[in-house]
Amino acid sequence: MSNPYQPIPAIILKTMDETPNIRTFVLKPEQEIPFLAGQFVELTVPGFGEAPFTPSSSHFRRETFEMTIMKVGRATGALFSLQPGDVVGARGPFGTPYPLQRFEGKDIYIVGGGVGLAPLRALFLALTHEPDKYGRIFLRYGARTPQDIVYRSLIPEWQKIPKVDLDLSVDVSDEKWMKRVGVVTCLMDDIPCDEKKSIAVVCGPPIMMKFVNQRLVDAGFQAENIYLSMETNMSCGVGQCRHCRLGPYLTCKDGPVLTWAQIKDIENPFV
Amino acid sequence: MHQWLSKLLARYTVYVPTERDGQTHWHLLDPRDLEETPDRVAPAQRRIRASEPVKSFMFQPRQRVAGFPEPLPLPESAPRLLLGVKNCDLAALRVHDKILGEGEFKDPFYVSLRESTKLVVADCPAPEQSCFCNLLGLTPFAKEGGDAALSVIDGDWIFEVGQTGQELVDTAPELFTRLAGETTETKKRDEERSAAVAALNMTNARPWNPDLPGAIAAKLADDSFWRKHAKTCVECYGCLMGCPTCYCFLLYDQAKEKGLDRTRVWDACYEAAYARVGGGANPRAEFIRRFANRFDCKWNQFKRDHGVYSCTGCGRCFKACMGKIDIRTVLGEL
Numbered sequence: 001m002s003n004p005y006q007p008i009p010a011i012i013l014k015t016m017d018e019t020p021n022i023r024t025f026v027l028k029p030e031q032e033i034p035f036l037a038g039q040f041v042e043l044t045v046p047g048f049g050e051a052p053f054t055p056s057s058s059h060f061r062r063e064t065f066e067m068t069i070m071k072v073g074r075a076t077g078a079l080f081s082l083q084p085g086d087v088v089g090a091r092g093p094f095g096t097p098y099p100l101q102r103f104e105g106k107d108i109y110i111v112g113g114g115v116g117l118a119p120l121r122a123l124f125l126a127l128t129h130e131p132d133k134y135g136r137i138f139l140r141y142g143a144r145t146p147q148d149i150v151y152r153s154l155i156p157e158w159q160k161i162p163k164v165d166l167d168l169s170v171d172v173s174d175e176k177w178m179k180r181v182g183v184v185t186c187l188m189d190d191i192p193c194d195e196k197k198s199i200a201v202v203c204g205p206p207i208m209m210k211f212v213n214q215r216l217v218d219a220g221f222q223a224e225n226i227y228l229s230m231e232t233n234m235s236c237g238v239g240q241c242r243h244c245r246l247g248p249y250l251t252c253k254d255g256p257v258l259t260w261a262q263i264k265d266i267e268n269p270f271v
Numbered sequence: 272m273h274q275w276l277s278k279l280l281a282r283y284t285v286y287v288p289t290e291r292d293g294q295t296h297w298h299l300l301d302p303r304d305l306e307e308t309p310d311r312v313a314p315a316q317r318r319i320r321a322s323e324p325v326k327s328f329m330f331q332p333r334q335r336v337a338g339f340p341e342p343l344p345l346p347e348s349a350p351r352l353l354l355g356v357k358n359c360d361l362a363a364l365r366v367h368d369k370i371l372g373e374g375e376f377k378d379p380f381y382v383s384l385r386e387s388t389k390l391v392v393a394d395c396p397a398p399e400q401s402c403f404c405n406l407l408g409l410t411p412f413a414k415e416g417g418d419a420a421l422s423v424i425d426g427d428w429i430f431e432v433g434q435t436g437q438e439l440v441d442t443a444p445e446l447f448t449r450l451a452g453e454t455t456e457t458k459k460r461d462e463e464r465s466a467a468v469a470a471l472n473m474t475n476a477r478p479w480n481p482d483l484p485g486a487i488a489a490k491l492a493d494d495s496f497w498r499k500h501a502k503t504c505v506e507c508y509g510c511l512m513g514c515p516t517c518y519c520f521l522l523y524d525q526a527k528e529k530g531l532d533r534t535r536v537w538d539a540c541y542e543a544a545y546a547r548v549g550g551g552a553n554p555r556a557e558f559i560r561r562f563a564n565r566f567d568c569k570w571n572q573f574k575r576d577h578g579v580y581s582c583t584g585c586g587r588c589f590k591a592c593m594g595k596i597d598i599r600t601v602l603g604e605l
Contacts, residue, residue, distance in 0.1 A: 003345060004376040005336040005522060005533060046339055047526025051549055073549040089339050089531075206552060232554070233546050235522055238376035241538070242519045243546060246554075248572055267492050271554040 004238045007044045007089025013064060014084055018150040019143075022115050023080060024056065024068045029090050032062050036097035037122040038257045042237045043067065044089030048078035052094075052234040054119035054256070060129050068118035068150055094237040095256050098123055098201070098227065100133075107135035107193035109221075111212050113142050113184050113204025117150050119229055120203050128161050138193060139166045142184025142208070146170055146177050165192065184208060188215050195220035201257075203229035210270040213260055223261035230255050230269065272313065272428060273305045278442040283352040283389065286328070288315040295321040297328075297353075316355045316393045316423045319402060320585055324515035325360035328353060329384040330367055330537075336380055336522070337533035346380050348387035352439070355393040355421065358413050359404045359585040363515030364390075365416070369577050370518050380535070389439060391430075392417035396463045398471050401586030403599055405471040406479055409583060412464050422460040429456055479602050483580075484571040486605035491567055494559055500601045501562040503594025508539040510588035510596075516569070516581045519545075540565055570602060 010029040017023050033041060036059050044050040051073070057066035071080045082088065108127060112120045120139075127134050139158070143149040149168065159166050167187050169180040180186055184204070200216045202209055209228055216226050232244040232251040239253035247266035249258060263269045279285050280302055289298040289311045295318045298304075304311065328351070337343050364385070371378040372385060392413035398404075404411060413420040419436035422429045429450070432440055440447055450457060480486045490496050511517050521538040524531045538545065541561050547553040555561045573581035582598075589597045 001345065001377055001379045001382065003337065003343065003379050005378075005535065006342050007337065007339055008342075009340050044339065044524065044531070046529070046531045047524065049524050050522060070550075072551075076549065087340065231548050231550075231552070233548050236520070239374070240370050240376070240378065240518070241521065242540070242568070243521075243538070245546075245568065245572070248575060268554075271552050 004091070005236070007042070007050075007091045009087050010090040012082055012084050012086050012088065018068060018152070019148045021071045022068060022148075022150055023071070024066050024150075025079070026064055026066050027088070027090065028064045033065065033090060033092055034062065035059055035065065035093035037100070037126040038098035038119065039093035039095045040119075040234070040237070040252075040256060041065075041067070041090050041092035042094065042234075043075075043079070044091075045075050045078040045082070046087075046089060049075040050089070050235075051075045052237065052252070052256075054122065054229075056118040056121040058125035058129060059122065060126070068115060068121070070115040092237065094234075094252055096254060098126075098257060100126060103127070103199050104133050105135060107138065107198040109138045109140075109191065109193055109198050109200045109216075111140045111184060111188070111200065111202045111204070111216075113208035113212075114144065114148065115150060116202075116204035116208070116229065117141055118203075120201065121151065123201060124158070128158075128164065131161075131163055135163075135198075136193065137164045138191075139164065140169075140184060140187040141166070142169045142171070142187070142204075144171045146174055183211070185211055185215050188212070188219070191219050196222065199225050199227065201227045206231065206270040213270075217260065223264055224259050226260040227257050228260060228263070229257050230263070232256075275443050275446050276300065276305055276312070277302065279352055279354075279439070282442060283350045285352045285354060287312050288318065288321045288355045288393075290315050290318065295319065297321045297323050300354075313423055313426070313428075316421065317396055319395055319397065319399050320357040320360055320515075320587075322513070322587070324363065324513060324585070324587065325353065325356055325390075326363060326367055326515050326518070328388060329364065329381050330371065330378075330518060330520075331380075331384070332537050334380050334535045335532060336378075336535045339530045339533070341530070346383040348383045351384075351388045352391065353388060354391045356390050356417065357395050357585075358392055358409055358411060359395075359402075359583040360515050361390060361392050361413060361416050362404075362407075362409055362579075362583040363585070366516040366573070366577075366579065366581050367518055389419075389436065390417040391419045391421050391436070391439070393421040393423070394460070394464060394467070396467050398467055398474070399586070400474055401589050402471060402584060403475045403586060404584035405468065406475050406599070407580055407582060407584045410464070411467040411471060422463070424456050424459050424463070427456055429460055475599065477603060480605050483602065483605060484574050487566055487571040490605060491563055494563075496604075497559050497563040497566075500596060501559060504558075504562065504596060505593055506541055506558060507593060508541050509591035509593070511539040511541060511565070512537060513587035513591045515583060515585055515587065540568065566598075566601065
C-alpha cells in the first residue's frame with residue numbers, strides 16, 4: 001500500500017517571473033508525476049505548508065513540469081523565497097483531467113483571467129500538440145494591466161499556431177496597449193464558433209468565472225459543455241479530508257474542473 | 272473471566288470500558304487491574320458506549336503521516352483487542368472504512384490499525400435518553416460485523432464468535448462452554464435485547480422524514496431554520512470531536528531541520544477557516560452556513576454518496592453540547 005500523504009522531492013530547476021507577483025517554477029520530480037491536463041499536484045514548501053496547483057506545462061513532456069503560481073499566502077510566500085536548486089515536495093497527480101476525448105472534433109473556446117491562464121496553458125498545449133483531433137481553438141485572456149499578463153513572451157508564438165485565434169484585454173491600459181480595454185467579457189461580444197456544439201473552458205478569479213459563465217450560458221453554450229475550474233480548499237487531494245466539498249462534489253476528486261451542468265444547482269458556487 | 276483476560280493480555284494490547292465518575296471510558300487493561308480492581312471490568316460492559324469514540328483507536332487524533340525529505344516508513348501495528356465496543360461505534364467504523372480504507376487512495380495508518388484490532392461488540396441493554404440508534408435503523412446489539420458479540424447475563428459472558436473471532440476463544444478454549452440451541456442464558460439475552468429496542472423506540476418514538484436528504488437539501492438555504500437551532504451554539508466543536516463518524520482532517524506540517532513532519536489531525540467543519548482558500552475567499556464565512564453544512568454533509572451528501580448516514584445515534588454530540596442542541600430536534604423538524 002502506498003502513502004497518499006507522502007510527498008516526493010522535486011528540485012526547482014528554474015524560475016521565471018511572469019508578473020510582479022506571479023512566477024513560473026520549473027520542477028524536476030524524483031519520479032515522474034503522470035499528470036494529464038486539468039489534474040493537480042500538491043506542492044509542499046518544507047516547513048511552511050502545502051497547496052494545490054495545476055501544472056501549466058504540456059502533459060506530453062513530464063520528466064519536468066511547470067507551475068505558474070501567484071504569491072497570495074503563507075505557502076506561496078515561502079515558495080517565492082526559494083531559488084533554483086532548492087527542493088520542494090510534490091504529490092499527485094490528483095483530480096480528474098479534462099475529458100479530451102469529448103473535445104475531439106469540436107471547437108474549443110477558452111477564457112482565462114489573470115493567473116487562471118496557468119492550468120489553461122496545459123490544456124492549450126495538449127490541444128495544439130494534436131491539432132488534427134480538434135476544431136479551432138479560441139483563447140480569450142484578460143489581465144488587470146499589461147504588466148499583469150502571464151506568458152507574455154509565449155503569446156506571440158501561440159498566435160502563429162494554425163487554427164488558434166487569440167485575443168487579449170486588460171482592465172487598465174497603458175500608453176503602449178493596442179488591444180481591447182475592459183474585463184475579459186468585452187472579448188465575448190462576438191463568439192466566432194457554434195455555441196451549441198462547441199466546448200468552453202474557463203479559469204480565473206471567481207467573480208470573472210461567474211460573469212464569463214453567465215455570458216456563455218446566454219450565448220447558448222450547453223451546460224455540460226462549459227468546463228469551470230473551481231477553487232476550493234483542496235487539502236488531502238485524495239477525497240478524504242472533506243475541506244473541498246462543493247455541494248455533492250469533492251473538488252479534489254471530482255474536479256477541480258467541473259461542468260456548469262454539475263454545479264448550476266449549488267447555491268452561489270463562485271465564492 | 273479474569274483467567275481469559277490474562278491469556279488475552281499475553282497476545283494483545285487489551286482495552287476495556289470502565290466506569291469513572293458516572294461515565295464510561297476506555298481503559299488500557301493492565302495485568303495488575305485483574306488483581307486490584309477485578310469488579311471494574313464486567314459491569315461496565317452493560318453501560319452505553321464510552322465517552323471516547325472508537326474511531327480514536329484507528330483514526331487517531333494526531334497521527335504522523337509523512338516526513339520530508341526522508342519518507343515515513345509504512346506503519347506496522349501490534350495486535351489489539353477492544354473488548355466491549357457498542358454497535359453504534361461499530362457502525363461508525365464502517366463510515367471510516369468507506370473513506371479511509373477503500374477506494375483508490377487508502378490511508379495506510381488507518382488500515383494498519385484497523386486490521387490489527389479485534390473488536391468484541393457488547394450488547395447495550397440499558398440505552399440512555401441521549402441514545403437514538405433506532406432512528407438510524409441500528410440495534411443496541413451487533414447484528415453483523417465485529418469479531419465476536421458479547422452479552423453479559425447474570426455474571427456469565429455469552430459470546431457469539433465468527434471466523435475472525437475464533438482466535439480469541441482459542442487463547443483459552445478450556446474456559447468456554449459451547450451453548451447448544453436456546454438456553455436460559457440466551458433466552459434472557461434475547462429478552463434483554465428486545466427490552467432495549469423497546470426502550471429506544473419509546474424514547475425516540477417519532478421517525479425522521481424518510482427522505483431526510485431531500486428535506487435537508489430543500490432547507491439548506493433557509494437561514495431562519497438553521498438560526499433557530501444554532502442560537503445556543505458556542506462553537507466549541509465538542510459535537511464534532513466526540514462524533515464517532517466525523518472524519519474531517521487537516522494535514523499539518525511542522526518544520527524540522529531541512530524538512531518537515533506532517534501530522535494528520537482531526538479537524539472540525541465549524542472552524543471558520545475550514546473551507547477558506549489561499550487567496551482568502553471563504554464559501555462558508557458565516558457560522559450559520561457552517562452549521563447548515565454539517566447537517567448537509569452527514570445526513571444528506573454522505574447518504575447520497577455512500578448509502579448510509581454519517582451518524583449512528585450514539586448521542587455524544589448532544590451530551591457534549593453546552594448549548595444542549597439535540598440533533599433529534601433539528602432533524603425531527605425537517
